[in-house]
Amino acid sequence: MPEENIKTRDFGNIYRLIYEKKQCSRQQIAEELGISLPTITHNLALLKEQELIYTSGTFNSTGGRKANMFRCVPNARYALGIDITRNHLSIVLINLNLDIIDRERTRCAFEDTSAYYENLQKKVEQFLNNQNLDTDRLLGIGISLPAIIESDQKTVFYATVISLLGNFYERISSCFPYPYLLFNDASSAGLAESWHANFDRPMLYLSLSNSVGGAFLNNGKIFPGANSHSSEFGHMCIVPHGKKCYCGCYGCLDAYCCAKVLSDFTGGNLAEFFKELSSGNPGYRRVFDDYLDYLAIAVNNLRMCYDCDVIIGGTVGSFMSDYLKDLRQKAIKLNPFEKSGNYILCCHYRTEASAVGAAAHYVDKFIKGM
Ligand SMILES: [Zn+2]
Known part of the structure; x- marks a missing residue:
């Protein structure tokens, strides 16, 4: 295997291990992944350079020597979740830890009309402007709906709680200059709860x-x-x-x-x-x-x-x-x-679980794709 590929694979594996374990020392990474310390040091430097991890102080290892601990930067990336219900519109911004950075919930009756979608676009724009966010770090938008969504996450198979006509995914394309996908509300909420716990x-x-x-x-x-x-x-x-x-x-x-x-x-x-x-x-x-x-x-x-x-x-x-x-x-x-x-x-989340779970799709994709 060419050297470059090995580096790329180790880079992702090391990042995922730190993410899953919350924090890791070099030695722990070596033991878990079976890779050499110089390779680990090289990749940790790359991850730090890209502001994906940080050193989180030291702890006493068994030998009494203090080892550096590495943690993921939670705010290295963000994802936006939107939950559309019959009477409300919720927007949440989450980080890689699924922490809610900000939320907004407004009473807003759903209508399958261009006026509703213009309002949605305006609300998302305002919400993001208020965050002072580096939008390059925004991974995407997960939209939760009370509807059965096909596995392409674009096609609405069944919706009666809110009435949605065909091509919903295409019709909202002008609302967001970011990648977006559709998710079932209850599945998204379940995902958020399971990840949280x-x-x-x-x-x-x-x-x-x-x-x-x-x-x-x-x-x-x-x-x-x-x-x-x-x-x-x-x-x-x-x-x-x-x-x-x-x-x-x-x-x-x-x-x-x-x-x-x-x-x-x-x-x-x-x-x-x-x-x-x-x-x-x-x-x-x-x-x-x-x-x-x-x-x-x-x-x-x-x-x-x-x-x-x-x-x-x-x-x-x-x-x-x-x-x-x-x-x-x-x-x-x-x-x-x-x-x-x-x-x-x-449940842990009160009203935002569906929006968090829909956004979590992009966090998951980011972590897996590293
Ligand atoms: Zn029934």
Whole structure:
């Protein structure tokens, strides 16, 4: 193999190792990758020159000598995430650690019109201008939608929560002078949660927003299914011949556990519902109890199928921490094998998970492509 290729491969491998381990010494790199110290020193110098890593102080190694530790520069690159929902537009800027540098969420009803797209373009432009960002460091824009997206990340296969006509990807091309791709909202949110928690085992993300969806992840990767349509948990039937779902079928989980089931009692304001609930309003308590009964059925079914942690996310998930105990108790009553509901967890991100996950695609691509 020519010398240049060896250098390139080592360069990427060393960077990825430091990224994964958070910090590494020269010796650790040599042991993990089996490459010589001079090669490592050469590549570390190149990585430093490109402002991709820095020396993060020293620590006492076993021999008592102090070794330099190397860390990745989190702000070496950025990615932008946009989450388009029926009533809101969220924009987040993340760095290579998936830290949110800045966020903006505005109420803005989706319309498939040129006026909406002009507004979107203006908002993104303003948002980026406010960051004082070296735009050469912006990797791309991930756009999260409540829609099923084909594996090319450009074609909308199915969308009813917001109505999207064909060629959506092409029609927004004039909005952004950066690379951009489309992602399913729930899959993106699952990815963000899994990356944040450094999950290296299987996990399931259940998104409870104005629609119900989810993602099954293993080792930080989404399982897409044979047709990229996996984890459409919202359309699992939990009540035969039950309430009508927006998809046209009856008894789907979505009809019982979407956020609207709760927020309809408070004029569409979900925060207000949970405020009333926490103040002890008995009517709201009954509504929420019913809600948790259905949710427990779904969560227990998912546990039976996947045997992994279930993260409760979406807009309802962001209010669930005070009620997790109740949900766990209900789910355990349905489970003949287990005595603990500790596999049910609350999400980390409140409203930005989908936007972060969509942007994370570009971070992932950057790290892998080094
Ligand atoms: Zn349905």
